[in-house]
Amino acid sequence: MSVKHALLALLEQEPMYGYQLRAEFERRTGTAWPLNVGQVYTTLTRLERDGLAVAGGEDGEGHLVYRITDDGRAEVASWFTTPVARTQPPRDELAIKLALAVTVPGVDVDTVIQQQRSATMAALQDYTRLKRRAAEAADGAERADLAWSLVLDSLVFGAEAEIRWLDHCEARLRRAAVEQGRAAARPPAAAPRPVGEAPARGAR
Amino acid sequence: MNAVLQLTDVTRVHGTGAGEVHALRGISFAAHAGELVAVMGPSGSGKSTLLTIAGGLDQPTSGAVRVEGTDLVGLGQQERARMRRTSIGYVFQGLNLIPALTAAENVALPRELDGMSVRTAREEALQALEEVGIADLAERFPDDMSGGQQQRVAIARAVVGERRLILADEPTGALDTETGEGILGLLRARCDAGAAGVLVTHEARHAAWADRVVFLRDGVVVDETGTDRVEVLTERADA
Incomplete structure (x- = not known):
């Protein structure tokens, strides 16, 4: 996630100090991705180094307030108008784990899948509970509530997609197991395997 | 906890001999007052069979099915039918509303039969009907209602x-997503008010x-997801 761009976007609205930026970030994203304040200050230092923001003196209570520069504004505009790249998908631990589980001998893939499904389902239950609560509290909704609810939707869709993918993996593994069983039951002469065809994987 | 529904070691076998199909192979399952339980599984996993047996529409091959403490298996056909009308409510995908009756008449029917x-x-x-938010449609016939409205009647x-x-x-x-969520909200509210709910779904x-x-x-x-929730996010949002 680009903390740098998120903070710049917040600074575009008004000058802020570190704790304020963190609070604003979390208010809008619903604390789904908590920032520690050290991370905020490191990022601010880097923004200043790159000329995208400047430390503009202290407010009445001694907080060091940062403001965005023209270069910073251009950077935010470009961030909003550039799609998030999917050419290099983020490393997906679950996909990697399953790819290894079906190829490393002796792994109970069904259990790997089911445990993940339960865990993701439990998370989806939590997101749904939060959505219900957010909907109940939606009277006099502000824009930040809408932002939080959209973030929740994103988490819901993500969890849902993961469970669908797990269902899909399970169905394919079962089919592969059945096909492998059939191939094994056939007399070898009647079932010549074409050269290069891989045997069904992950079947037990 | 008081189980409104309790299945104990339930099996269901369809057919005999070589054509024998084991739809349920020893299921123990409970739904308590105030609880909504979802049952998930691929087609053929037995989830619909589980539901028809829980509701007394089908009989298990072995095992016990208790609804509010009464074993449905031990009941005669009439008593079971009465139990179905008084203690158990069904919502099916296919609606099963009677087209010649208004919404109010459809809803009143099980009570009159009783x-x-x-x-x-x-x-x-x-x-x-008021509870499900369509009191104003009481005199409509099912054909004059949208799918979502009909499901509310159901x-x-x-x-x-x-x-x-x-x-x-x-x-x-x-139903479309939003209408569907409205229906789930109604089920949820009913369970929050003290009913036990069982929801079969692949979604x-x-x-x-x-x-x-x-x-x-x-x-x-x-497997099942427990009531021990992944609290992290919930707690943060509460803070």
């Missing part, structure tokens, strides 16, 4: 008369409305 006066049954029906019919066990099989069927997003999700595979329960 010997209640037409007038009292109607009062209860109107109350149930829910009203399932909950009328304080029935404490609600069984729903893919109740959001062909993770619908199952997520439940307190517990039970996973079926080949007629057995393979």
